[in-house]
């Protein structure tokens with residue numbers, strides 16, 4: 001049986017990441033970058049598509065699993081009455097080549113351990129040639145090579161397109177495996193010392209986590225989320241991926257399977273906010289600089305997402321040879337949403353740059369110039385319909401959230417000018433724009449009969465993004481229209497207390513709100529937004545209860561996917577997802593680190 005999404009834990013080296021199941025199997029690993037082809041793709045197919053399992057012979061799921069405190073170093077243990085063994089997994093900070101280190105350590109009795117590795121390059125499709133060289137097993141296919149060795153060396157053999165090793169450990173005995181990726185045309189990679197890597201990783205992560213300035217309740221959960229956000233950041237450029245995976249389904253067996261290994265302006269600006277609020281200025285600055293490079297050029301060419309280094313083309317295609325996670329097909333690479341118009345992005349970019357200024361990040365001269373150009377462009381397009389923040393694949397609409405965020409862009413432009421007399425810009429024009437958008441949203445995006453804002457102009461649909469209205473400052477939290485909207489969303493979009501993005505009524509028909517067949521779960525970041533809105537509107541007790549229930553959805557190692565299915569009681573969608581962890585950090589800060597409301 002396929003592990004559930006929440007059966008996985010993440011390890012990474014700030015350039016890519018792997019998913020390790022609670023059976024001790026690495027089922028997902030893209031090398032050398034997050035968005036490279038996977039060499040282990042069992043996550044989206046079968047073991048034949050590549051995996052690496054280390055576990056006691058005959059054992060199934062582990063008996064205990066945890067990250068070492070404040071690190072991304074994972075311990076997985078199997079314990080029986082008289083025997084116990086631990087596998088410690090990590091990806092060391094990169095020198096040149098990416099490495100995976102797996103240290104097996106005997107804890108009690110004499111345990112026989114088996115390593116089974118099936119390397120399959122190009123997303124599980126290419127079976128490499130294997131050879132031996134200098135104590136390594138070397139796998140080569142096309143541009144990729146992987147070098148595998150152990151310390152001390154254990155006997156390995158190949159059979160049925162897999163490489164095996166079997167050995168025993170007694171208490172205190174260790175065997176460390178190192179897998180290193182390398183371009184196949186280059187000479188052998190430099191050796192890393194697995195034990196030294198383990199020590200350094202633990203030290204570096206703890207030093208990083210110690211900078212977290214949040215010291216309130218649930219600090220461990222907040223730090224775990226921050227570590228996850230850091231692990232989703234591509235260090236060479238500062239770009240932040242939305243999640244470590246592609247095509248984990250929003251509906252088991254369905255078609256809502258997308259590639260999240262790219263940098264969305266929306267997801268990353270929110271991530272930046274969470275990191276900044278917790279004191280991580282360096283990461284925020286790196287992302288701000290990534291943004292300035294990525295959006296450079298004609299504002300009409302602004303993309304809603306980019307590749308890790310700011311690439312502007314992410315063509316979407318399918319991998320027919322992969323069966324998909326629990327048969328959820330197609331498996332998609334790339335993302336056509338890059339072609340969409342999503343007006344909210346202007347508001348998010350302006351908001352995050354305002355935040356970065358206020359947090360004291362040194363401003364760059366080209367920053368304000370770029371903001372003025374974006375504003376001029378937004379002034380010419382804000383009246384147009386768009387695909388909205390949920391990236392609907394149906395017809396464009398006048399999404400209320402997109403207009404609210406256009407208002408936010410104008411508002412942040414005005415406020416930046418008011419704050420800094422040294423900057424120049426069209427203050428009167430932007431004030432007028434801000435007022436005009438506000439008037440229009442209140443007139444066309446609000447249903448007076450039901451006392452709620454609506455998903456798009458003239459529609460009766462609701463949308464969870466409207467929970468952000470008070471947070472963006474569009475209306476005060478005690479405005480009856482805000483309270484009415486929060487209540488209507490609770491009434492219509494909640495399932496078991498968790499929030500759907502939009503109405504579920506049409507989700508089973510092909511004429512769904514988002515133009516896609518099938519259904520989906522409750523959306524975790526929206527559920528955190530509900531907790532924020534409840535807190536802002538004075539219902540802090542309910543906000544805390546919801547927050548605690550949401551914490552209860554994290555898996556055994558504190559990770560969240562994009563969605564949750566309250567009926568099946570399992571996580572859905574790409575994993576771990578930055579959006580969900582940003583939500584967790586934001587709500588913790590709002591509830592326990594800010595002004596107490598109610």
Ligand SMILES: OC[C@H]1O[C@H](O[C@H]2O[C@H](CO)[C@@H](O)[C@H](O)[C@H]2O)[C@H](O)[C@@H](O)[C@@H]1O
Pocket residue numbers: 242258259260264266267335336337389390391392393514579
């Ligand atoms: O629901 C259809 C869309 O789903 C994906 O978008 C979602 O993920 C993005 C990244 O986290 C997020 O920014 C967006 O708000 C979400 O709706 C997918 O990437 C799209 O291609 C797809 O149309």
